[in-house]
Amino acid sequence: MKQLFDRLQALFGVTDFERKRDDLAFLKVPKDHAEMLIRHLRDHEGFSHLVFFSAVDYIEDDIFRLIYMLHNYGTRDTLGVHVDIARENAGMTSIHTLWAQAALYQRELKEMFGIDFPGSPGVDEDFMLEGWDEIPPMRREFDTRAYAEKTFFPREGREKSDPRTHMRKQFYPNWGEGE
Amino acid sequence: MPLKDVIAPFYVWKRAFEKPYTTAKPIEERPGAASYRGFHTNDMALCVGCGTCETICQNEAIDMVPVPGIETTAKDSGLRPMVDNGRCCWCALCVDICTTGSLRLTNEYIWVSTDSDGFRFIPGTGDNPWDDKALGYRRDPGYRLMDYERQDMAMLTPEESARSFLEVVKGYSAEQARKEAERCVDCGICIATCPAHMDIPEYIKAVRDGDFETGLRLLYRTNPMPATCGRICTHRCEEVCSVGHMGDPVAIRWLKRYICDQVPESDYADILRDQSTSNGRKVAIIGAGPGGLSAAYYLTRLGYAVTLYESQEKGGGMLRYGVPSYRLPYDQLDKDIDYILSLGATIHYNTRVGRELRFPELMADFDAIFFSVGLSDPYGLGVEGEDHPRVLSGLKVLEDVTHDRDPDVGRRVAVIGGGNVAMDAARVSRRLGAEVTVLYRRRIEDMPADPEEIHEAQAEQVKFVTQAIPVRVEEGPSPRQVNIRWGEAEMVADEKGGRPRPVLMEDRIHTETYDSIISAIGQGGDYEFLSDEYADRVEMKRGKVIANEYRQTTIPKLFVGGDIANNTADAISAIADGHQAAVGIDHFLSSGS
Ligand SMILES: Cc1cc2nc3c(=O)[nH]c(=O)nc-3n(C[C@H](O)[C@H](O)[C@H](O)COP(=O)(O)OP(=O)(O)OC[C@H]3O[C@@H](n4cnc5c(N)ncnc54)[C@H](O)[C@@H]3O)c2cc1C
Ligand code: SF4
Numbered sequence: 001m002k003q004l005f006d007r008l009q010a011l012f013g014v015t016d017f018e019r020k021r022d023d024l025a026f027l028k029v030p031k032d033h034a035e036m037l038i039r040h041l042r043d044h045e046g047f048s049h050l051v052f053f054s055a056v057d058y059i060e061d062d063i064f065r066l067i068y069m070l071h072n073y074g075t076r077d078t079l080g081v082h083v084d085i086a087r088e089n090a091g092m093t094s095i096h097t098l099w100a101q102a103a104l105y106q107r108e109l110k111e112m113f114g115i116d117f118p119g120s121p122g123v124d125e126d127f128m129l130e131g132w133d134e135i136p137p138m139r140r141e142f143d144t145r146a147y148a149e150k151t152f153f154p155r156e157g158r159e160k161s162d163p164r165t166h167m168r169k170q171f172y173p174n175w176g177e178g179e
Numbered sequence: 180m181p182l183k184d185v186i187a188p189f190y191v192w193k194r195a196f197e198k199p200y201t202t203a204k205p206i207e208e209r210p211g212a213a214s215y216r217g218f219h220t221n222d223m224a225l226c227v228g229c230g231t232c233e234t235i236c237q238n239e240a241i242d243m244v245p246v247p248g249i250e251t252t253a254k255d256s257g258l259r260p261m262v263d264n265g266r267c268c269w270c271a272l273c274v275d276i277c278t279t280g281s282l283r284l285t286n287e288y289i290w291v292s293t294d295s296d297g298f299r300f301i302p303g304t305g306d307n308p309w310d311d312k313a314l315g316y317r318r319d320p321g322y323r324l325m326d327y328e329r330q331d332m333a334m335l336t337p338e339e340s341a342r343s344f345l346e347v348v349k350g351y352s353a354e355q356a357r358k359e360a361e362r363c364v365d366c367g368i369c370i371a372t373c374p375a376h377m378d379i380p381e382y383i384k385a386v387r388d389g390d391f392e393t394g395l396r397l398l399y400r401t402n403p404m405p406a407t408c409g410r411i412c413t414h415r416c417e418e419v420c421s422v423g424h425m426g427d428p429v430a431i432r433w434l435k436r437y438i439c440d441q442v443p444e445s446d447y448a449d450i451l452r453d454q455s456t457s458n459g460r461k462v463a464i465i466g467a468g469p470g471g472l473s474a475a476y477y478l479t480r481l482g483y484a485v486t487l488y489e490s491q492e493k494g495g496g497m498l499r500y501g502v503p504s505y506r507l508p509y510d511q512l513d514k515d516i517d518y519i520l521s522l523g524a525t526i527h528y529n530t531r532v533g534r535e536l537r538f539p540e541l542m543a544d545f546d547a548i549f550f551s552v553g554l555s556d557p558y559g560l561g562v563e564g565e566d567h568p569r570v571l572s573g574l575k576v577l578e579d580v581t582h583d584r585d586p587d588v589g590r591r592v593a594v595i596g597g598g599n600v601a602m603d604a605a606r607v608s609r610r611l612g613a614e615v616t617v618l619y620r621r622r623i624e625d626m627p628a629d630p631e632e633i634h635e636a637q638a639e640q641v642k643f644v645t646q647a648i649p650v651r652v653e654e655g656p657s658p659r660q661v662n663i664r665w666g667e668a669e670m671v672a673d674e675k676g677g678r679p680r681p682v683l684m685e686d687r688i689h690t691e692t693y694d695s696i697i698s699a700i701g702q703g704g705d706y707e708f709l710s711d712e713y714a715d716r717v718e719m720k721r722g723k724v725i726a727n728e729y730r731q732t733t734i735p736k737l738f739v740g741g742d743i744a745n746n747t748a749d750a751i752s753a754i755a756d757g758h759q760a761a762v763g764i765d766h767f768l769s770s771g772s
Contacts, residue, residue, distance in 0.1 A: 144237035152266055160242035163230050163256035164367035170251040171371050174728060176401065176762060
């Protein structure tokens with residue numbers, strides 16, 4: 001895969017080659033070259049299968065990292081393509097023209113992260129979250145706990161203890177009282 | 180209607196007799212992948228009930244609950260996680276953060292039931308068939324949500340420290356303190372072990388937030404000598420820290436010190452705003468060591484007029500006259516003491532109860548009395564010749580150094596003992612230019628001294644001879660020298676299951692010449708000040724005064740604390756006693772019981 005990387009480096013300016021296993025590696029490509037690179041991988045390097053397409057929110061760096069997982073059935077190699085995009089007005093070229101099923105992933109990314117893929121069929125339709133009126137839930141500024149608290153009321157009679165009060169009750173119930 | 184549409188239903192019917200493509204549930208099972216995230220299981224013996232899983236779960240799927248048969252111990256809250264699978268999303272954050280590695284997810288994922296309450300269960304009880312399943316999601320050994328390594332503490336090099344009385348430990352930088360504070364998982368298990376039950380996670384949070392004013396206020400709620408304890412506390416809290424199961428325990432003691440180091444003494448009054456209104460009652464305190472000072476602080480806050488009697492010329496007790504200044508600089512001890520006394524207690528120095536003043540007079544003049552007079556009588560070596568003028572007491576050597584007097588230890592010194600006093604006497608003698616050997620009856624790991632003290636002494640070139648029992652002290656070759664005969668000991672297992680005992684090997688006796696022998700094998704209490712009238716009425720057991728949980732003795736208006744009463748004999752226990760006695764005295768005087 002190192003040879004592949006060297007070839008791609010010359011053509012597309014890919015960086016950060018990282019080999020995880022003999023048959024699994026990752027690399028990074030600037031946003032503007034990404035669609036071209038992926039098309040090239042599909043058409044000329046045998047990576048004909050889109051395994052999945054996902055994203056991670058690196059809120060500290062103000063980016064989303066897109067991960068395109070591609071597989072080559074001939075060599076049985078899997079290659080992850082990382083593409084960093086700005087969090088603000090996040091958007092990316094659609095690849096539904098390369099793989100029709102990418103539209104579904106893109107619809108999910110739109111719903112979960114708010115990343116837009118203009119032209120992708122059905123990208124604005126609900127994916128899983130029917131009637132969702134919060135910010136996209138996979139964005140890290142989404143407060144999952146607060147949402148869970150307000151949405152999923154506790155079961156009746158639910159009780160919990162916490163270590164400090166429980167241990168106090170057992171070991172020093174009358175400590176420092178009277179102040 | 181096209182023909183295809185007409186026959187379609189029949190076409191479908193035909194399929195009904197074929198083997199289905201879907202799997203019939205719950206009749207046939209399809210096992211989850213080897214690292215699938217299914218239902219939880221928990222190694223109940225490994226789990227310590229820290230509740231970190233509960234804290235991290237974003238779905239509030241976990242409740243910590245008591246479980247029959249699981250006991251609360253110093254390191255174990257006795258609680259265990261109960262998971263509501265109606266809320267769980269199997270993200271496995273709880274597994275990733277688990278401080279012991281006890282919690283994991285099995286690859287079991289199928290469960291059909293009409294009872295929705297059944298989906299709430301305590302993993303690991305053995306009630307669920309998957310509890311023992313080996314497959315499923317485990318945290319990758321290389322993957323950590325927590326930082327396992329403690330921030331390094333800057334210290335003087337052993338070469339520098341062996342030559343000076345400068346403080347050895349330099350303290351954390353702001354960046355280090357914040358990083359160290361971030362390692363706390365906020366479980367609170369340490370609070371029970373701290374004798375003063377300090378709110379450790381809260382003050383660590385204050386460090387994390389950089390809010391030292393809140394931090395200082397939290398410290399003073401349970402401990403009015405935090406600058407001191409931040410340096411020399413026995414930090415038993417760190418022994419039970421949950422983070423310590425897989426990494427280094429959080430440096431709780433250094434974080435406490437860090438808060439105090441950030442706040443100048445002149446700001447204390449404004450931040451702590453300790454105010455009280457006089458309640459017209461008077462309490463006498465005998466001894467201004469940590470026990471007496473702590474009682475003085477909490478009693479003044481409760482509105483009592485407090486009078487302290489201290490036989491030395493300054494306060495602090497063994498923290499000043501025992502603990503050397505390279506571990507606890509005097510200005511730090513004074514910072515704590517000055518603030519306590521600034522609240523209005525009266526203190527009479529150079530006033531020994533039983534000498535300048537009689538105990539019965541105090542009993543007559545005050546509404547209640549608290550005494551924390553410490554242990555000041557060094558035990559003798561208990562061997563022939565121990566009265567030799569070159570046999571010095573460790574306490575005396577340390578006290579001389581505090582008073583700036585030369586203890587005259589000479590160039591070659593043997594220290595007998597393995598506790599803190601022995602380590603301090605040895606390291607002080609090093610600083611005075613001596614070559615030092617510590618003789619101890621048992622093994623290094625049996626030494627009661629703090630392991631850090633032992634390591635630092637070793638780094639300063641103090642020599643350790645273990646399993647060495649003194650047999651006799653003899654005249655040395657010159658009047659300024661002394662000989663010690665000591666024998667090697669073998670460790671013999673105790674039949675009753677106690678710790679192994681050293682037994683002298685009569686044929687392995689050595690004689691060694693020193694300029695002085697420093698005896699540091701422990702000290703006992705001096706009860707003479709109580710006077711004949713009261714001495715018999717105060718109940719004692721094995722040399723310690725007996726008291727109830729409010730530190731009240733068998734004489735109702737007399738309360739006690741510190742080394743003379745507790746079995747832990749450290750500063751924080753004395754401070755805790757002083758606090759609890761203040762509460763006890765307040766109860767006693769307001770309710771009369
Ligand atoms: C060398 C040494 C090293 C130690 N190192 C540590 C350590 O690293 N960490 C730790 O936590 N603990 C340490 N300790 C233990 C700690 O110092 C004590 O546990 C603590 O000081 C006990 O407090 P106290 O209030 O009981 O008594 P003390 O500190 O002993 O104070 C008693 C005070 O009462 C005064 N007094 C006694 N009798 C009378 C009287 N009749 N009238 C008036 N005043 C009287 C004394 O002068 C003294 O000031 C060390 C002790 C020694 C000796
Ligand atoms: S797996 Fe995730 S959602 Fe489920 S209990 Fe653990 S932390 Fe909560």
